[in-house]
Amino acid sequence: MSQDHSYRCLEVPGDAPFALGPSKGKGWGAFATRRIERGTLILREKPLFVIQKAHDEITEQDIWTAFHQLQPKEKKQFLCLRDNDSRPFLRIIDAFAENSFSISAHPPTRGIFLLQSRFDHSCIPNSKIPATGGQSISRFATRTIDAGEEITFCYPTAFHCKTRDERHRELRFICHCKACLPGTxxxxxxxxxxxxxxxxxxxxxxxxxxxxxxxxxxxxxxxxxxxxxxxxxxxxxxxxxxxxxxxxxxxxxxxxxxxxxxxxxxxxxxxxxxxxxxxxxxxxxxxxxxxxxxxxxxxxxxxxxxxxxxxxxxxxxxxxxxxxxxx
Ligand SMILES: [Zn+2]
Known part of the structure; x- marks a missing residue:
């Protein structure tokens, strides 16, 4: 089933040190295809499109308008997006919410990042997207990552000072990272x-x-x-x-x-x-x-x-x- 998953159609740059693939219990994720040294740039990506509005003010109409301005090839890439159960999104606003990152606070701007959104969460991540200026966002290895290892990052902020229970109340899923495995x-x-x-x-x-x-x-x-x-x-x-x-x-x-x-x-x-x-x-x-x-x-x-x-x-x-x- 994973062989014909729509994420196989997402265009990953040829020199990228990762490949997309199924991640046990987490849908799909990104896996290192070679050893990645600490501090290495893993992916710099431009948004497919941006919407210059505060997150909670963005409407379905805003997203459809931006979508219709895309080239046919870009539309096809956007339509590859799937929810956590690998099903097409029922509402375009959900696809946007799950695959967008804030790229500017002044003015508030969010962009769709088809690849950056493929990386799964961990409370002890091995990559990070530091705050940067400009529209592209860049992901760096925060420690050396072995070939075959899943590349992760921490979705919400301030998780470094929250307990497992506090983190799980914010996440909409159960995290199985080392800091979340109970009884250890x-x-x-x-x-x-x-x-x-x-x-x-x-x-x-x-x-x-x-x-x-x-x-x-x-x-x-x-x-x-x-x-x-x-x-x-x-x-x-x-x-x-x-x-x-x-x-x-x-x-x-x-x-x-x-x-x-x-x-x-x-x-x-x-x-x-x-x-x-x-x-x-x-x-x-x-x-x-x-x-x-x-x-x-x-x-x-x-x-x-x-x-x-x-x-x-x-x-x-x-x-x-x-x-x-x-x-
Ligand atoms: Zn965790």
């Missing part, structure tokens, strides 16, 4: 790690992943003094450094620490180490950052635990001004 030590640790990651983010940013303060219905930081310190940015610099490094260690243990996160986090971690003014703290922070691994950096930085710095009050004030909390 990895899965139990995964829930703990992701809960800790959420807390560490709250302590350093002063808010939850969605920019909101915690509510009594879903507490994140249970200690009210610590929660208050996070929200008014009076967490000492030593704790900020320790929390940031522990975040990196936990992300690495979880299999989620890719080069994009390292490039985003490293400057702010280095910046934190330059804030110390107390000489003994400066020495420990330098020694920590000289270690090769994130675990090594964290273990040395933990010597700073509970230590105040003469710069603490000034840094807290700067952060409060930055966030408009200062009078």
């Amino acid at each position: 030590p990895f899965q139990q640790l995964s829930d703990m790690r992701r809960t800790l990651i959420r807390g560490l983010q709250y302590l350093t940013l002063g808010h939850d992943f969605n920019g909101q303060r915690q509510t009594s219905a879903s507490p994140i930081i249970f200690n009210s003094e610590l929660k208050q310190a996070a929200e008014d940015f009076s967490i000492p610099i030593s704790s900020r450094l320790i929390y940031n490094l522990l975040f990196m260690v936990l992300m690495e243990e979880e299999g989620l620490l890719d080069d994009f996160i390292i490039r985003r986090m490293t400057p702010s971690i280095r910046m934190t180490t330059t804030k110390f003014q107390t000489e003994s703290n400066v020495r420990i922070a330098r020694l920590a950052m000289a270690q090769e691994t994130w675990l090594g950096k964290f273990c040395v930085a933990f010597m700073l635990h509970g230590r105040r710095d003469v710069a603490d009050d000034a840094i807290a004030e700067q952060l409060r001004m930055l966030h408009g909390l200062s009078v």
Whole structure:
């Protein structure tokens, strides 16, 4: 049955390092046809068409209008799209919803990507589409992928700090990735790690992943003094450094620490180490950052635990001004 599946008609570039094929329990997916090194570009794809509107304002008519402007060959490609049960979509708006990506927030624009939409979900993915400008979207390997391995990515955002149950409430299917297989030590640790990651983010940013303060219905930081310190940015610099490094260690243990996160986090971690003014703290922070691994950096930085710095009050004030909390 898979031999005559309509996805066999989708045009995959000749030099692409993947092929489409059936994925056990997940419909169809994309599989590496050769070893793909970490950081390698897997696919850059232009949209078949775009609609310049907010996602929830796009109508069936908008999509039909765009469809009718396509070349016959492009229409044929679009009509290859199938739902999760490999049946043709009953409504064109569902085909659009399941196969489109946001390519711009200002103005809000979504595009249809026939190939990028073929990659299945995993909560521990091996590829990522970083935010990029322009209409094309590009997918990169976040770790080395072996030939024959399925290439996956994480559909929703902020899954790195949500437990299995929280993730499954958002997904419309059961995920069977390593972090979701119940009853395994990895899965139990995964829930703990992701809960800790959420807390560490709250302590350093002063808010939850969605920019909101915690509510009594879903507490994140249970200690009210610590929660208050996070929200008014009076967490000492030593704790900020320790929390940031522990975040990196936990992300690495979880299999989620890719080069994009390292490039985003490293400057702010280095910046934190330059804030110390107390000489003994400066020495420990330098020694920590000289270690090769994130675990090594964290273990040395933990010597700073509970230590105040003469710069603490000034840094807290700067952060409060930055966030408009200062009078
Ligand atoms: Zn999963």
